[in-house]
Amino acid sequence: MNEMLLSFVVIFPMIAGICVPWIPWKKRAHMLVFLETAVLINSALMWILLFYRPAGGVTLFHFTGNLTIAFELDGLGSVFAGLVSFLWPLATLYSFEYMTKEENEKLFFMFYTITYGVTLGIALADNILTMYCFYELLTLVTVPLVMHTLTREAILASRKYMYYSIGGAAFAFIGMIFIIIYGTTTDFVLGGVLDPKKIADMGNILLIVYVFTFFGFGVKAAICPFNSWLPQAGVAPTPVTALLHAVAVVKSGAFAIMRVTYYSFGTEFLRGSFAQYLLMAVVMFTIVYGCSMALKETHLKRRLAYSTISNLSYILFGAVLMTPLGLAAALSHMVFHAFMKICSFFCAGAIMHQTDRHYIHELDGFGRKMPKVFAIFTVSALALMGVPGLCGFISKWNLVVAAIDSKNVLSFFGAGCLLISALLTAMYMLTIVIRAYFPGEGFDYESISDVKDPNWMMIVPLVIFVAGMFIFGLHSAPFVDLFLRIAQGQF
């Protein structure tokens, strides 16, 4: 029974989403209640599954041979699934208020809810084919969300997003084929599935294929030089930018990379190879590049998007260390960054929704007019910088300790990159905070008298995220312990 639930949580949001435009809603409120209930039920089921984990998996279809669409809940998947299912109801609640100012809500909510199912599909995928299918599907269902406003800018952005993602998936496809041919199985097994007998003299080719796969999935994780779609996609409504472009979509990319690295190709095979060094260098460059671009950007949401680029590469940096500690650190940053970034994006969204201001230089003096939002934004800024006591510190600590532990000299420089990036983060986040709280001598507060805090539907998710940041920051031991056990295959 439990096994069937695995496919239920993937399919249920899709069905619920598809229903939305077809039901003749009498009132908007009815639709909202329906959506929130559906999402909550799904999340509740997902969390029940996390605690009472089904021992086996479930196979939906057989194509040919060993190619199947199958779901199973393992350690890595449960982290991602748990994260997504925790955030989705909150983001949905937030978007109810946000979408009052946008058109075509029904279509928006349809795709938004379908995406939930698709993302869970990636998290629960048991083999590389399933993951690949849902990965492609994710691109397709999120394109309409990026395009939502139907401005010229949005259409261009969504087109770029689609080309980049599908192009990336094509590269990943190469990797999938090689795994199917040279692996003992297509399932995900911690430590890798490559068959040593088959790959005897194919080592270098497989490494090159791995690099291709990495970049292919890396497109969604906005790795340099394939990052330019992410800031552009910021034209989408904020719930999309916040949840999808800071968590679900981009982390699917990072998640897929972890899967192929640790569960398909295997770290034994990759560690110490040129592929590892090359990718580490690329990731380190992206870390610094993202931050520098963020500093230069004056549009609030785009600045946060560049910050996401850099932070995603933190996760990838942990992943390419190719050690259990590295994977654990990557997982912790995946979860913690989700909280920090969704929180800062939601603050940005609240500002846009309430005041229609998009640029940072327009935010002078907002700290006093939107005290709740800016207090929360400040906390998320401090967390992103890595101030001890908040969650960002813990994940950076884990990352650097893993880097030093890996005894790989390049990773020492990686630690340096993380710290340079932390400094740049301080610069691009705190300039916003200081501007908002210290607008300068003789600032006329009358000129922004229209600015005020949003209602509870926006504040509640924000408060929960802040609480999460403090909990992860002050009491991280159980979480980090769990990640470590997952990375060592004990969970």
Add this chain to the structure above:
Amino acid sequence: MAQILLLPILFPIAAGIILLLCKEFKNRKPLLIYVGSVLVITGICAVFAMIQNINNGVAAFYLTKTLAIYFKPDVLGCVFASVVTIVWILAGFFSFEYMKHEKNEKRYFSFYLMVFGVLLGLGFSGNLITMYLFYELMTLTAMPLVLHTQSREAVMAGLKYLFYSFAGAYMALFGVYFVYKYGTTLEFTAGGVIESSVLRQNTTLFLVVTMLMLMGFGVKAGMFPMHSWLPTAHPAAPAPASAVLSGIIVKGGVLAIIRLVYQIIGPDFIRGTWVQTAWMILTLVTVFMGSLLAFREPVLKKRLAYSTVSQLSYILFGLSLLDGQAFTGSLLHVVAHAFIKAALFLTAGAIIYMTGCKRVEELRGIGKGMPVTLWCYTIVSLGLIGIPPTSGFISKWYLATGALETGIPVFSWLGPVVLLVSALLTAGYLLPITMNGFFPGEGYDAGRFLGKEPPLLMRVPLLIFAGLTLLIGLFPNVLINMLSALAELFV
């Protein structure tokens, strides 16, 4: 009962946050009573905590499994905390009067209280990570004091201060990771926490790390080449805030360096290496440069800030010699300079408050109207120059004899020479104010200063600081005995 240690740290922080969240006060009295009582109660708690003789320390909680937030008041921490308490309470009472002519008093006082708690936390920190936590918090909570006036200049100064400080903090954090990885513990232990065999194997790595950490913490202590924030930021703050910034907060950097060199890395490892040489060169350059810049600076508060740059490097030079006597001298200078520099900035504040004069040449004849203020100024100036019977003489005596005793080639005589030249410059930039103040010259009308003696609330702190300077100079033995015992333990 050991938990009483947390009280002086948490109480003012909580009180500050509560004050920040309160509504604006209608009149000043309740605000001042609140702030005054919090200051006094915290002071009493701090004294109690220090005389409790807590040997085992208190672990407040754990950030991760191995990272404890751990407090332990050793002698060094207690010296630091006592100096903080004295200066903080006195400057606090001074600001009751001074802040009358500034806006946003409530914000000023709430952050003033918070920094008090944070500094006590810094003093009582028992391990590296706790110290780092409070070090970052110190930077953050002191920032609103720097840009309090919100003039464009102040905001820019605040940002500069913030970014320099974070750059330093992250350089230090880089080292913290390595210490965590290779050291036996993060707890401060005289002689260092890293096994000598480990140090031998990774000599280059640890020398680089030590240098980075020295320069990182050195940012706070205004060490060349990262000193330039100090003369920008300190004068921008309101005078009592400048006093505590220049007198106390910079000492946070000194404390961190002492902890690092003597209790984490161990002086034996650094002695005779290029790190020590580089460190000595940097400090001597800073001593000379700071004095010279102060000498040619016409704005009084800026002049005092340059003087801080120079004087702090006296302390750092003493530490860099890695010698017992010089170490004693350094710590004596920490105490002496804290009182002297606080008094000097408070004088500058009193003058600005009463007359509005900011530049040195405007102060001609000021002694006619403000004799008490100028006498206090003169006494502490003599202390800073190092003329007996003031505290500065004792500390410089120990520094110079310590330097001569070490027998390090070149530096053992170059150091004292630079110190003496700098003392001469100190006389050159401080004493003209006294001379022109009391002897304005023939035909000069000092009438505009008549009756401008500041009120009691300002005069008393000044008198106490001047008295302390003389007292330490006349009866230094208690302090010297305590500090040389500490030096013997450390070196």
